[in-house]
Every structure is written in C-alpha cells, then in structure tokens.
Amino acid sequence: MDVSYLREEYTQSGLSRENLQHDPFDQFALWFRQAQEARLPEPNAMSLATVDSDGMPGLRTVLLKYVDKNGFVFFTNYASSKAEDITKNPQVALLFPWLQLERQVIIRGRAEKISKTESFRYFTSRPHGSQLGAWVSHQSSVITGRKLLEMKLDEMKRKFTEGKVPLPSFWGGYRVVPEKIEFWQGRPNRLHDRFLYSRQTHQNNKTETSGPGWHIARLAP
Numbered sequence: 001m002d003v004s005y006l007r008e009e010y011t012q013s014g015l016s017r018e019n020l021q022h023d024p025f026d027q028f029a030l031w032f033r034q035a036q037e038a039r040l041p042e043p044n045a046m047s048l049a050t051v052d053s054d055g056m057p058g059l060r061t062v063l064l065k066y067v068d069k070n071g072f073v074f075f076t077n078y079a080s081s082k083a084e085d086i087t088k089n090p091q092v093a094l095l096f097p098w099l100q101l102e103r104q105v106i107i108r109g110r111a112e113k114i115s116k117t118e119s120f121r122y123f124t125s126r127p128h129g130s131q132l133g134a135w136v137s138h139q140s141s142v143i144t145g146r147k148l149l150e151m152k153l154d155e156m157k158r159k160f161t162e163g164k165v166p167l168p169s170f171w172g173g174y175r176v177v178p179e180k181i182e183f184w185q186g187r188p189n190r191l192h193d194r195f196l197y198s199r200q201t202h203q204n205n206k207t208e209t210s211g212p213g214w215h216i217a218r219l220a221p
Helices: 024-037 081-088 116-123 129-136 148-161
Strands: 043-052 058-062 067-070 071-077 092-099 103-113 172-187 193-199 206-211 215-220
Touching: 024 067, 024 103, 024 172, 043 067, 043 071, 058 193, 071 081, 071 116, 116 172, 116 215, 129 148, 148 172
Parallel strands: none
Antiparallel strands: 043 058, 043 092, 067 071, 071 172, 092 103, 103 172, 172 193, 193 215, 206 215
C-alpha cells in the first residue's frame, strides 16, 4: 500500500521565541487550554514510550490526569507491562499529538511513583464503575475471554455493595518529571518551528536561559 501521495501543508500558525512562555509548564498550560478551546477529542491523551529489559520499546496511549510544576501524572496498574518497564528503566517519553492544531508536545524524563495519598485522592474522584474496573483487570495479563472480566466485575459489585471502594494496593499514579520538553508547530514547506526547553545546570552558546532551571533552543525542522 503506497500512501506517499498523502500530504498536508501546515499553515495554521507559527511559533516564535518572543511568544514563548519563560517556563515550559506555562507554555504547556497555554497550548493545552487552546486544545480544549478547539474542542479536540481527549486533548489529555498522550502516547507513553517505555523500554523493557531487552531494549524493546513499548508504546501506548494513556490519559494525563493532572500536571504541576513537578511533572505530568497518569494512573495505571502497577503490574502492567508499562509499570514493569518503568521499574527496570524509568526513562520514558510522552507525546501529545494535537494534529488538528498542527502541533506536538514531546516530553522526555523520568517516571516515578506518586505517593499513596495522591493516588487515593484521585481514585476517590473516579466514577464508581472505574473504581471497580481497577480491581477487575490484571492489566496486560493473558485472559481466555471477555466473559472472565464480566464475571470478575459482578464479583466486585457484590463485594463492595456497601461502603466505598478501597484503593487497590496494585494501582496508582506515576509522575513523569521532565528533563526536556519540545514544542513543535507545523509550518509551510516542512520548515516547522521547534523549541526545546532543557533542564540544565550550565549554558552554552546555543542555548539561553528561559526560566528557573531551564534553557531554551530553537531546533532545525
């Protein structure tokens, strides 16, 4: 199948150094708000890349649940394949593909578990069905069929008929603490605008101070 004829000319916007926020988290917040205003479907959907012990990369879509000055937080089963990868190699990458706006945000850093208190706070905010689902699925394990999941869900419904659903010990959040954050804006003739924020301790002649602890550089497209 040849799809080489598929082409789009990116003409919606541009990105200049003068218009960038000093802090990459502020720039992310600005772009995220614009993605919401543009009514993009699930603007918090992000691709998470990990590497297993054999050096094989893995990629899947997860949902950003909140972001603060420390990093980007998502939740999962701690026995899942992504969690196993992170245990062995916490270096990960995130990608927000906001294609309708001709934008990408690429984040590289270290994933670390958040506190049980933080996980509990988010877990209690989830819909009841989602809370039960966390107990039902042993994520990434092989199962014989969907019927097994439905039977397990019925079991959890009976088990937690009274009172609140407790936080599973095997479920919680990770925070990706970024070392590099790239903002990519499509431009005509494939001469895209790319700006990279790097958490560095020194300057060189190709970077400039952007904010506390961050340097910024324009990258060739």
